[in-house]
Amino acid sequence: MREVEIAIVGAGPAGLAAALEASTAGAEVVLIDEYPTLGGHYYKQVPEAFRLKKLQAESEEYVEGVEMVTQVKASTVEVLSNTLVWSVFGGGILGLHRANRTEELKPRQLILAPGAQEAPVAFPGWTLPGVMMGGAAQALMVTQRVLPGRRAVLAGVGPLQLKVASQLLEAGGAVLDILEASSTPPVSMENALRSFGHWAKMRQGMKYWLALKKARTPYHHSHVPVRALGTEQLEAVVIAQVDADWRVVPGTERTVEADLLCLSYGFVPASQLTRLLGCRLGYYGRAGGWVTWHDADQQTSIPGVYVAGEVGGIGGAEVALEEGRIAGLAAARALGKSAKNGSKQEAQYRKRLSHAREFAEVTAGMMQLKPAIADLVTPETILCRCENVTAKQVTETLDGDQDCTLRGVKIHTRAGMGPCQGRMCSHLIVRLIARKTGKPFEAVQPDTAQAPVKPVPLRALVARAQ
Amino acid sequence: MATKPEPSLRLDANLDRGRPVQITVDGEPMQAYEGESLAAVLMAAGRRVFRHLEPGGHPRGIFCGMGICYDCLVTVAGQDHVRACMTLVQPGMQVTTLRE
Numbered sequence: 227m228r229e230v231e232i233a234i235v236g237a238g239p240a241g242l243a244a245a246l247e248a249s250t251a252g253a254e255v256v257l258i259d260e261y262p263t264l265g266g267h268y269y270k271q272v273p274e275a276f277r278l279k280k281l282q283a284e285s286e287e288y289v290e291g292v293e294m295v296t297q298v299k300a301s302t303v304e305v306l307s308n309t310l311v312w313s314v315f316g317g318g319i320l321g322l323h324r325a326n327r328t329e330e331l332k333p334r335q336l337i338l339a340p341g342a343q344e345a346p347v348a349f350p351g352w353t354l355p356g357v358m359m360g361g362a363a364q365a366l367m368v369t370q371r372v373l374p375g376r377r378a379v380l381a382g383v384g385p386l387q388l389k390v391a392s393q394l395l396e397a398g399g400a401v402l403d404i405l406e407a408s409s410t411p412p413v414s415m416e417n418a419l420r421s422f423g424h425w426a427k428m429r430q431g432m433k434y435w436l437a438l439k440k441a442r443t444p445y446h447h448s449h450v451p452v453r454a455l456g457t458e459q460l461e462a463v464v465i466a467q468v469d470a471d472w473r474v475v476p477g478t479e480r481t482v483e484a485d486l487l488c489l490s491y492g493f494v495p496a497s498q499l500t501r502l503l504g505c506r507l508g509y510y511g512r513a514g515g516w517v518t519w520h521d522a523d524q525q526t527s528i529p530g531v532y533v534a535g536e537v538g539g540i541g542g543a544e545v546a547l548e549e550g551r552i553a554g555l556a557a558a559r560a561l562g563k564s565a566k567n568g569s570k571q572e573a574q575y576r577k578r579l580s581h582a583r584e585f586a587e588v589t590a591g592m593m594q595l596k597p598a599i600a601d602l603v604t605p606e607t608i609l610c611r612c613e614n615v616t617a618k619q620v621t622e623t624l625d626g627d628q629d630c631t632l633r634g635v636k637i638h639t640r641a642g643m644g645p646c647q648g649r650m651c652s653h654l655i656v657r658l659i660a661r662k663t664g665k666p667f668e669a670v671q672p673d674t675a676q677a678p679v680k681p682v683p684l685r686a687l688v689a690r691a692q
Numbered sequence: 693m694a695t696k697p698e699p700s701l702r703l704d705a706n707l708d709r710g711r712p713v714q715i716t717v718d719g720e721p722m723q724a725y726e727g728e729s730l731a732a733v734l735m736a737a738g739r740r741v742f743r744h745l746e747p748g749g750h751p752r753g754i755f756c757g758m759g760i761c762y763d764c765l766v767t768v769a770g771q772d773h774v775r776a777c778m779t780l781v782q783p784g785m786q787v788t789t790l791r792e
Contacts, residue, residue, distance in 0.1 A: 260759065262780060267758055273780065275710030275727030283706045343760055353763075355740040355753025362757025365777070370732035371703040374754075397703050458751050459740050611755070611763055614745055645762035645773065680760075681773070 230256045232557050233320060233333030235311050235499065238266025239543045240339035240535030240550035242294045245303045247554030248337075251565040255303045256331065258322065260310045263369070264298065265291045266341055267361060268543045270368040286430075287543065288368070313677035314503050318531060323682045335530050335557035338500055339550060342493040342514065342536035345595065346650045347382075349602035350453045352489075353611055356460025360390045360490035373397050375486025379463045381405040381451045382490030384592040385412035388434035390488055395441050402482050404438070405449040407491075407599070409470050412592050424585045452479065452602055454487055463487050472598040492593035493540045494653060500537060501675035503528060509668035512590040513539030515653075516672055524553035532557055540593070541586035548579035600657040609658075610651035612644020620655055621662075630659050632673055645681045648673045701736045715785040730776040730787060731757070731764055742766055742776055743790035765790060 232248050234241045237259035245257045257264075265271040269291025272278065281289060298305065306324065313321035320331045344359040351357065356375060360382065363374040377400050380387045384406075391401045410416055413435045421428050438445065446465075452474060453464040467478035493514050497507060500518040506527035507516045517539040524532045532553040535546030552575055555568060565571070603609070605618035623638040624630050635641055635655050642648030642655075652673040659670045702709070710726025715733065724733040731754050734742060741751045742764050755763040757777050764776040767788040776787075 261778070272707070273710070273727030275725070277708040279706045279708065343756065343758070353750060353752060353755075355742070355751055358754050359756050359758075362754050362777075365757040366732060366735060366754070367703065370729055371707050371709075372732045372736045373701045373703055374735060376698075398699070459753070608750070611752075611761060614748065614750065645765075646760060649760050650756075681762075 227319070227330045227332050229332045229334070230254055231333065231561055232256070232335045232337065233258060233331055234337040234339060234554075235320070236266065236339035236341055236535070237261075237264045237298075237305070237307075238268050238339060238341050238535060238546065239294070240341075240546035240553075241266070241337070242298050243547045243550030244337045244339060244534050244554035244557070245298055246294075246301060247551045247565075248558045249301045249303045251555060251558035251568065252563040253558040253561055256306060256333070257298065257303050258306045258309050258311055258320070260308070262308050264295045264305065264307065267365070268546075269294065270365060271295060272369060272371065276371070310680055310682070311499060312679055312682045314499055318503070318528075321677070323678075323686055326683070326686050328682065328686050335532070335560055337524075337532045337534060337550075337553050337557055338518075338537060339534045339546070339553075340496040340499060340537050342495050342540060343649060344490065345492045345494050345514070346653055347489055347491045347595070347599055347602070348607055348609055348617075348654050349451060350604050350607050351456065351460075352454055353608050354454050354456050354460045355458070356456065356485050357454050357487045357489070360387055360488040363486065363488045364390060364393060367393050367397050373399055375399060375484070377402055377484045378486040378488060379403050379405065379451065379465070379482055379484045380488045380490065381407070381449075381465075382488075383407050383492055383595070384490070384589055385431055385434075387488065387490040388412060388431065388438065390490060391443060392434045392437040395437060395443070399486070401438070401441065401443045402484055403449075403465065404443060404445045405451060405465055406445070406447040407450050407468060407472055407596075408592065409448045410592070411445065411447045412589075417588065417592065420588045420591075421585065424581075424588070427585050450474070450599075450602065451487060455481070460485055460487055468598070472596040473601065491595060491599075493536060495537045495540060497537055498675040498679040500526065500531075500533060502677060502679065503531060505531060505533075510539055511594055511667065512587070513541065515667065523556035524549055525556060530560065540590065541583060542589065544582035545579065545586050548575045548582060551575045552579065595657075597657070597661055600654070600661045603654070603658070609654045610639070610641035610644065610648075612646050612651075613640040615639045615641040615651070617658070620658060624659065624662055630663050631671055632656060632659065633671070642673065647676070647679070701738070713781055713783040715781055715783075715787060717787045718789055724781040726781070728781050730766060730768070730774075730779045730781060730785075733781055734776060741789070746791065749791070
């Protein structure tokens with residue numbers, strides 16, 4: 227089995243930053259990522275076969291991504307793209323799947339920077355083509371340069387959808403309505419005061435806001451989509467007003483014809499690998515739910531295993547970058563390696579991290595879902611997209627189960643047993659359980675992680691054995 | 693390329709795509725460019741329904757766009773359950789949208 231000093235999983239801001247710091251300190255680093263292009267979902271770099279005409283025409287974060295990726299490629303870091311970490315075995319051995327084969331890698335230090343997924347919200351019609359996560363629309367626009375729809379409605383919480391909206395407008399799409407579920411818009415006096423001192427972020431927010439003003443895009447706080455209509459694909463969205471607790475206000479429904487509905491209801495840490503390893507997790511609703519605990523050096527409850535970025539709590543790219551740098555330095559230090567000026571730089575990173583975390587706290591307050599979001603589901607609404615399990619099947623199971631567990635629902639209905647392994651439905655079912663029992667989200671036992679964390683073809687496992 | 697009354701869904705203002713490649717989708721030829729994902733090729737052609745899930749024949753397309761939801765599954769050269777959002781086109785690729 228191949229051994230390496232440091233393995234890093236995930237090549238977004240956190241993973242790239244960790245790789246650069248650790249390799250600069252003199253460590254041997256392997257950086258593993260499932261996608262063909264480095265940068266992850268934040269930097270969203272175009273495929274290698276594409277050529278940008280003018281880099282200056284791209285967004286600030288795109289250019290930052292190019293710089294990070296270029297530095298990593300010029301470094302001693304070994305990059306394994308198109309490679310899935312499908313399991314972590316005892317002793318921190320990684321199970322890799324690439325080019326239709328599986329292989330193992332044994333790192334002495336392991337940094338996990340797998341990022342996050344968007345939080346799903348279900349309502350009738352949410353499985354129709356044309357209804358997609360805001361991140362999916364962004365991936366099409368920024369990475370693939372394809373307009374995901376001509377007439378869009380955006381829905382969700384927090385500032386991200388302002389960005390999605392301005393990207394759609396710039397790409398030539400029409401943004402018909404932006405729906406913010408909470409009663410406080412991200413760009414408000416209240417949030418501006420909270421953001422005091424975070425000038426770059428405020429400038430960015432204002433830029434998006436002004437683009438929307440210029441396009442006269444209607445922005446409705448206290449609104450959600452309650453139904454997506456269409457036979458083969460999305461044709462219209464029914465929207466309604468909600469009260470301060472996100473309960474739909476009767477009589478406020480109206481229908482908007484659209485071919486795209488983007489959902490941006492915040493993020494959930496991608497904790498499959500840290501759970502599989504048995505790292506300690508804690509519930510922190512403001513940071514996306516179940517987050518992987520770590521110390522000031524980003525080390526988890528398991529010595530030699532570090533986390534950086536969203537998996538340790540949703541905090542955004544700036545937090546991820548600094549955590550990645552600190553994790554990279556700490557992992558190298560554990561091997562007895564450190565860069566010249568290392569401690570001076572580290573102090574700088576820690577200072578920037580605490581500043582970035584301050585702003586993350588501001589956005590966290592805007593992105594928390596309220597329990598009544600679960601009430602948008604009707605009995606016929608599909609909760610488990612893989613296995614076509616409806617809310618009715620789930621609630622019937624819960625009615626007959628005193629303990630009301632996610633596990634019980636899974637066994638009785640197959641919800642969560644499809645290829646996505648509950649990445650969508652488990653969150654929805656936990657919300658239904660919380661709603662039914664009156665328990666807080668954290669009191670509901672979450673899903674367990676199982677290997678393979680994503681489907682691996684049997685022939686790949688066979689190919690290894692040969 | 694097929695003529696369409698509406699402007700292209702490909703956003704080429706600041707971009708030169710990879711070289712043109714031909715693929716087939718359900719036996720029909722479809723224009724693609726090196727570097728594009730199957731999901732992008734289908735979306736650019738206005739094809740948003742990637743499969744129908746039985747029972748019920750529920751249409752599905754792109755949802756998460758990042759390889760975790762497994763909704764955008766298609767068949768590529770006889771191999772089932774290929775994520776369209778994660779798979780880059782290859783010249784001559786034969787794609788079949790699923791009904792299962």
